[in-house]
Amino acid sequence: MALPAGMSSCAMCVDYMIGTAWVTVLDNLSVIEPPTQTRMTGEGYVFGEDIALTTVGKREPVEVTARGIWAEGTADPFYIFMTTFETACGGKLALRWSPAGCVTTHDSFFTSTTVSELISLTYPGGDAASADVLMYELVVRTPSITRAAWA
């Protein structure tokens, strides 16, 4: 049996959407933590059986975590995320990532473009004993993740 074609995410594309258009941030974001989406589950027991009666419900919302490398200056997308986060009662923000790159025939996965919300923002910090780059983190909560092919 032939091995499947291995892919790496070294060429991954990442975009965000605030409004209606996708904006590329592949030069700014560094990590997309793969979200795990689950369904609600239920279980019950009866006296006559030793195993559970299991049930499955609807898909639960998912949180997508992205980390970016921070740079000084308002041109950095961090400040766009910060402005969105500071929107009263929550700001809409969708994320899209293409694990194998955004070229034709490859796939992208994206959070809902209408109801995804930025629910957490970790500000850049510092450690005098570290030479690491300064990073920030954002979390987007969405009820669904959709796949689309690049064409």
Add this chain to the structure above:
Amino acid sequence: MSEETKEAQPTEEPQEEKPKKVGLQDGRQTPVYRVLQMVNLTSDHQTYRPGQIVDLSHLPQESIRYFLDRHIFETADGEPANVPGNPAEPCKNC
């Protein structure tokens, strides 16, 4: 009479531009396609939903055939929702 023609000229020019045709430089119209599955176009990096009409003139014919075979697009008529153009630059290493 000459004054009338002078006044009429500026209004006629935008009228000619109104019908938005997606065409090649020689005037032929390019075929357009209906989206059957959610796609992102590399030409503008935007997402198009099933039912929308798109222009795929940024793709080579073999790529269009690939997508037609996989029922991602079908041939259609209508005004495309996207602006035809060259693939956008974002993907640097792939």
